[in-house]
Amino acid sequence: MRASPKLRLAALWPGSVAGQIALLIVAAMVVTHAVATLAFFTLREPWRPDDHPGVAATRIATLARLLDATPAPERDDLLRAAARTLPTLRIASWPASAPAGTASEALASHTVVQRVRDGFARSLAITDLDAADTPPGIRVGIVTPEGARFSALVPDDDRPPIRQGAIVVTFLFLAVVLSLITVWAARALTRPLARLAQAAEAFGTRMNVVALPERGPQEVIAVAQALDRMRARVRRLVDDRTQMLAAISHDLRTPITRLRLRAEFIEDDHARTMTLRDLDQMNGLVEAALSFVRDGQSGEERAVTLIDVASLVQTVCDGFADVGADVQVAATRHVLVRGRPDELQRAVMNLVDNAVKYGGSARLRIAQTEHRVVVEVSDDGPGIPESEREAMLQPFVRGDRARNLDTASGFGLGLSIVVAIAEAHDGRLTLTNRSPRGLTARLELPLAAGAARPVPERIAAE
Secondary structure, three states: OOOOHHHHHHHHOOOOHHHHHHHHHHHHHHHHHHHHHHHHHHHOOOOOHHHOHHHHHHHHHHHHHHHHHOOHHHHHHHHHHHHHHOHHHOOEEOOOOOOOOOOOHHHHOOHHHHHHHHHHOOOOEEEEOOOOOOOOOEEEEEEOOOOOEEEEEEOOOOOOOOOHHHHHHHHHHHHHHHHHHHHHHHHHHHHHHHHHHHHHHHHHHHOOOOOOOOOOOHHHHHHHHHHHHHHHHHHHHHHHHHHHHHHHHHHHHHHHHHHHHHHOOOOOHHHHHHHHHHHHHHHHHHHHHHHHHHHOOOOOOOOOEEEEHHHHHHHHHHHHHHOOOEEEEEEEOOOEEEEOHHHHHHHHHHHHHHHHHHHOEEEEEEEEOOOEEEEEEEEOOOOOOHHHOOHHHOOOOOOOOOOOOOOOOOOOOHHHHHHHHHHHOOOEEEEEEOOOOOEEEEEEEEEOOOOOOOOOOEEOOO
């Protein structure tokens, strides 16, 4: 069974990046030389000097000038010497008795005839002669202003002389074609790398939602296979860590509950109060860990719906206002994002909770750019030093200086949960200090398809 031409061509195409680049370079060189050679043979004049139209025209013009300057008795000797020296021109005397006639329109516009006139530099009468034994060419009769007459064989080559414009256009066309081929080849080589980079970036945020490239150079396929194996190992490690953390946090609830019941029977009021406070902090740590496991992961299996950001923010603010917190919405926009409502509500709730906890109040503002919506939560607290800002986004890093459970007001999981939720929704969280004091947390999320249009800003009146 014979293979198809497409399969035979695919078999000849090298599989490695180095082989493909080498093949492209060799192909570009071959095409360049082929086009240059074609242009040379197309535009060039004959190689032999005697057959060169320009050389023949120059010789005829030179002979005409010599005859015109030579006395009449000596012209015959000069013609005979020229005929022996230049046999290809078939030079012969043209008797005065022969009718001069007039040149035809075709002869007057002939390229070689025009070269003869240009080389003579004066008025020169040229007439075409009929000759049955004329070899390839045109038999012409020439009469100089001084009356010298002779006949010669003009090469019948009406190609104009090589012009620089034709050469420039040829090589410009060659450069454009090679550039287009190079760009196409470069895109074909880098497209698998771009897909590989996209898959790696998506794996870092959404844990494997972009397929790895299965076609391309051998090096790219090898890297893709190695990345796929690494993704599987990382997923197992993350799943094991998540299950272990969830199991430990869940199992700790039961002994904490039993300890709380037993603490109620402690007779010493101070000891009972301190014990219950420690148990409350332990229970808060367990709840924070469970929340980090539940809300801090990608949650790909959860339903994704359209969410009105303004309604979600107002719901969170109303909940804090009900318990007496100073939380207000300064400006809002009704825009839609696509995501999981419970996770986004938890993210906004964590930002507002931090603002109220460390700044005493929270001011929320919703802004919209061309493709994203921004939820800003500002407070009047001490802010975060720039050197500690990146560390604050890591799990179990607290903003306060205390490192013991007696005075700590949190467990350092709030912002890390917000970061994980933002990345799972193709967004990001940034922290910026305000002047003269305070902090602004910016939660950026991509707009839902069809929602990226300007919406008038509404200042909250309540």
